[in-house]
Amino acid sequence: MIKLVWDQVRRWWWLWLAVGVAYGCAVWFGVPDKPDWTTAFFPAAMYVGLLPLSQDISRGDVLRLLRTLPVSAKQIGRAWWWASVGLPGLMLGVITRLVFVLVPALSHRTISGAGCFRFWLSNTLLFGFMFFLQARGPSSLLRKDAVRRTAGECRYMLLFFVSYFAVLMYFYWLFPPQTIRWDGFIAAATGLSIASWFGTEAFARRQLEILPTKAAQVRAVALAGQIAQARVETWFKWIPGVRNNVIHGVAGPGGLGLLFRTTFYRLLGPGLFLVILIGLMLHWTVPAENYDSFFTVVWRLLAVMYWFAILGFTLSGRPQMRLLRTLPVSSARLAGVCVFTPVAALLGFMVPGGLALGLLFGEPLRFVLSLFHSGCPLLIATTTLTIPLFLWLGYNQVLSLVLFLGLVMAGGLTGLLFQEHLSLPVNLALCLLLVGAAFGLTKVLVERSRRVYGPRPG
Amino acid sequence: MHDSAIEIRGLTKAYHRFQLGPLDLTVPRGAIYALIGPNGAGKTTALDLILGLGRNDAGEIRVFGLDHQRDGVAIKRRVGYVGPELNFECWGTVGRTLRFVRGFYPDWDDAYCAELMHRLALAPGEAIAPLSFGAKTKLSLLLALSHRPELLILDEPTTGLDAVSKQQVFAELLKTVEAGDRTVLISSHALTDLERFADHVALIKAGQLLLHGRMDAVVERFRLAEFFMAQGQDLPARSGLTVLRQDGNRWQAVLDQAQDVPGWLQSRGVQQLTLTPMTLEDLFVALVREKEAA
Numbered sequence A: 001m002i003k004l005v006w007d008q009v010r011r012w013w014w015l016w017l018a019v020g021v022a023y024g025c026a027v028w029f030g031v032p033d034k035p036d037w038t039t040a041f042f043p044a045a046m047y048v049g050l051l052p053l054s055q056d057i058s059r060g061d062v063l064r065l066l067r068t069l070p071v072s073a074k075q076i077g078r079a080w081w082w083a084s085v086g087l088p089g090l091m092l093g094v095i096t097r098l099v100f101v102l103v104p105a106l107s108h109r110t111i112s113g114a115g116c117f118r119f120w121l122s123n124t125l126l127f128g129f130m131f132f133l134q135a136r137g138p139s140s141l142l143r144k145d146a147v148r149r150t151a152g153e154c155r156y157m158l159l160f161f162v163s164y165f166a167v168l169m170y171f172y173w174l175f176p177p178q179t180i181r182w183d184g185f186i187a188a189a190t191g192l193s194i195a196s197w198f199g200t201e202a203f204a205r206r207q208l209e210i211l212p213t214k215a216a217q218v219r220a221v222a223l224a225g226q227i228a229q230a231r232v233e234t235w236f237k238w239i240p241g242v243r244n245n246v247i248h249g250v251a252g253p254g255g256l257g258l259l260f261r262t263t264f265y266r267l268l269g270p271g272l273f274l275v276i277l278i279g280l281m282l283h284w285t286v287p288a289e290n291y292d293s294f295f296t297v298v299w300r301l302l303a304v305m306y307w308f309a310i311l312g313f314t315l316s317g318r319p320q321m322r323l324l325r326t327l328p329v330s331s332a333r334l335a336g337v338c339v340f341t342p343v344a345a346l347l348g349f350m351v352p353g354g355l356a357l358g359l360l361f362g363e364p365l366r367f368v369l370s371l372f373h374s375g376c377p378l379l380i381a382t383t384t385l386t387i388p389l390f391l392w393l394g395y396n397q398v399l400s401l402v403l404f405l406g407l408v409m410a411g412g413l414t415g416l417l418f419q420e421h422l423s424l425p426v427n428l429a430l431c432l433l434l435v436g437a438a439f440g441l442t443k444v445l446v447e448r449s450r451r452v453y454g455p456r457p458g
Numbered sequence B: 001m002h003d004s005a006i007e008i009r010g011l012t013k014a015y016h017r018f019q020l021g022p023l024d025l026t027v028p029r030g031a032i033y034a035l036i037g038p039n040g041a042g043k044t045t046a047l048d049l050i051l052g053l054g055r056n057d058a059g060e061i062r063v064f065g066l067d068h069q070r071d072g073v074a075i076k077r078r079v080g081y082v083g084p085e086l087n088f089e090c091w092g093t094v095g096r097t098l099r100f101v102r103g104f105y106p107d108w109d110d111a112y113c114a115e116l117m118h119r120l121a122l123a124p125g126e127a128i129a130p131l132s133f134g135a136k137t138k139l140s141l142l143l144a145l146s147h148r149p150e151l152l153i154l155d156e157p158t159t160g161l162d163a164v165s166k167q168q169v170f171a172e173l174l175k176t177v178e179a180g181d182r183t184v185l186i187s188s189h190a191l192t193d194l195e196r197f198a199d200h201v202a203l204i205k206a207g208q209l210l211l212h213g214r215m216d217a218v219v220e221r222f223r224l225a226e227f228f229m230a231q232g233q234d235l236p237a238r239s240g241l242t243v244l245r246q247d248g249n250r251w252q253a254v255l256d257q258a259q260d261v262p263g264w265l266q267s268r269g270v271q272q273l274t275l276t277p278m279t280l281e282d283l284f285v286a287l288v289r290e291k292e293a294a
Helices: A002-033 A044-059 A063-066 A075-108 A113-136 A144-175 A181-197 A201-207 A214-235 A240-249 A257-286 A288-315 A323-326 A331-360 A366-373 A376-381 A386-392 A397-421 A424-448 B043-050 B072-077 B093-100 B110-119 B133-145 B161-177 B191-197 B215-223 B261-267 B279-291
Strands: B004-014 B017-027 B032-036 B058-063 B077-083 B149-153 B185-188 B200-206 B208-214 B221-230 B239-249 B250-256 B271-277
Touching: A002 A044, A002 A075, A044 A063, A044 A075, A044 A113, A044 A386, A063 A201, A075 A201, A113 A181, A113 B017, A144 A397, A144 B221, A181 A201, A181 A376, A201 A240, A257 A288, A257 A331, A257 B093, A257 B208, A288 A323, A288 A331, A288 A366, A288 A376, A288 B149, A288 B215, A323 A331, A331 A366, A331 A386, A331 A424, A386 A397, A386 A424, A424 B250, B004 B185, B017 B043, B017 B110, B017 B200, B017 B208, B032 B043, B032 B161, B043 B058, B043 B149, B043 B185, B058 B279, B077 B133, B093 B110, B093 B133, B110 B133, B133 B149, B133 B161, B149 B161, B161 B185, B161 B191, B191 B279, B200 B215, B200 B279, B208 B215, B215 B221, B215 B279, B221 B261, B221 B279, B239 B279, B250 B261, B250 B279, B261 B271
Parallel strands: B032 B185, B032 B200, B077 B149, B149 B185
Antiparallel strands: B004 B017, B004 B058, B200 B208, B221 B250, B221 B271, B239 B250
């Protein structure tokens, strides 16, 4: 079992390091502004244990190897628990302790020991809670590969979005320390963490029995897209000509237009979900006078989060680049589709979403304008640089998380350091430069990189 | 109108541990041209470069007289490609894949597509993921043929297919070529089938072109030789002679008749020299070995 845990650490140490660095930066920059830094959660730490496990399970390669090794399902399950809950908990404890000792020594500030302990305890229990969801969640019980994968993707996205907001912004609001609600949270999370330990063997056995295939990984995303596509197309059945497309599938406009439409259909659900989520948050928790400052933070975060949702849907389920390169479409057009489809999808969500929320809350243009004032254009332009990187390295959840962390920090920096000090023309020029760089890089990769258009020797 | 479908002059492409070329090759119009070679010889690299996937370091490729980079889109409109690495699964069904690909070709022939679909036993509503390997190859062929391309580039289209599917693929190719002035450039390890269907062949090894020409001329040029030599006597190495086996004083070798190796052997005092025709597969194995020995 120790060897399996060690193997997990050896393969994913870089992710732990990246999260550690991001966590350290967040604390370092966060401390001067906050009387009690421990109220600022950094939920990325929550994913450090669970994400590699989720990645291993969905890839299937590690499972295939584990199945041939002389280890029992019980040992595998417990190793997974230690790698996902035990070790991250211990590490978070060490880091928290270091912060508790170092920050007062370096900055002459006092940090509440109780706050540190609350921070560590709640985070560690969340590791256990999330492992429980992974192990006992409804999608882990589904037998059909593609459906299970789709449910897994949706659950992951839901967890990511909800937990980010719920944990980062509302945790202490929802569970104020030294109250019954806090005690209730601790009791429930402890119970689920303990329960997750006892479910490890069954969880590992199930995963070893149902090995995912490579095809299922693509199929899962395609399945989600088709469900969305089918529903959206049926809405427009009354338009002459569309009915045929829905019935026969083959007829109707295809080509890059179909790719473009499919991307948008796939993103309707998550986009709508986010707009409703923000609407509810505004309605319930934010005083009217704080709408603007709320949006300054939230739209930036949303821009980055939604960006990765877009990339998750478009890149992991994208038509293979090799296929696209064999079709009569120029590399410039292809690079344009790769870069500008996600940008259009992002703006297509943020502008109408902002308008809709503005209408609901009284001032139609208020939120759309706040989108442009909060550094979003520069941030969106920066995020386009992730596209050539994903094309080159291949899309996966782990890389998404690392880039997400980097972009959240970059988003904060662009907003704090640059946005307010740059004139509009300089700002726009910078945006164009970044998008142009992303386009140029993508074009070069699409044209020349064998990793992108089909890595095959000989 | 150009007589050749593809003209390659001085093509080179270098990777970390592999270099293709310099390569000179001409594929005549209306031919079924077989590109053969061992694994890692550079066949896929050459086909990719012809199709404009990747950039060559030097040299020129012209397809129908057009530059493969500058006129890439115009060339691809006239070319159909089948390769084992193509993946259509993100489109879910055969029908949606057809719809997507059809959008790129103004010359797409719906009636021909329907006919081919029937012949290849595919249906629009069929999900792609559970399709067998052979059915996926047939789908790839369907997509490549439905716009009636002037040039078909096929990269190992029969790998992993059973004998019946292999025959079906070759039969479709023959029909395609018979139907008009179409050219097929095919890379495959099914040498027995290629010998029957292809009318030109080029052998490539470690990025270099070893041999090319009309299939019948190439096969006719080489002979399997069996002869005896006096005990203890040895044969010096020379080009055009590949010794396959030596069992005492009995020898077996492949001879290149174009280099007058039989005459050279007679002058060395070999006895009971018998020459028998070879198959493309025997020739392939012998020539690849010869190069390795050299």
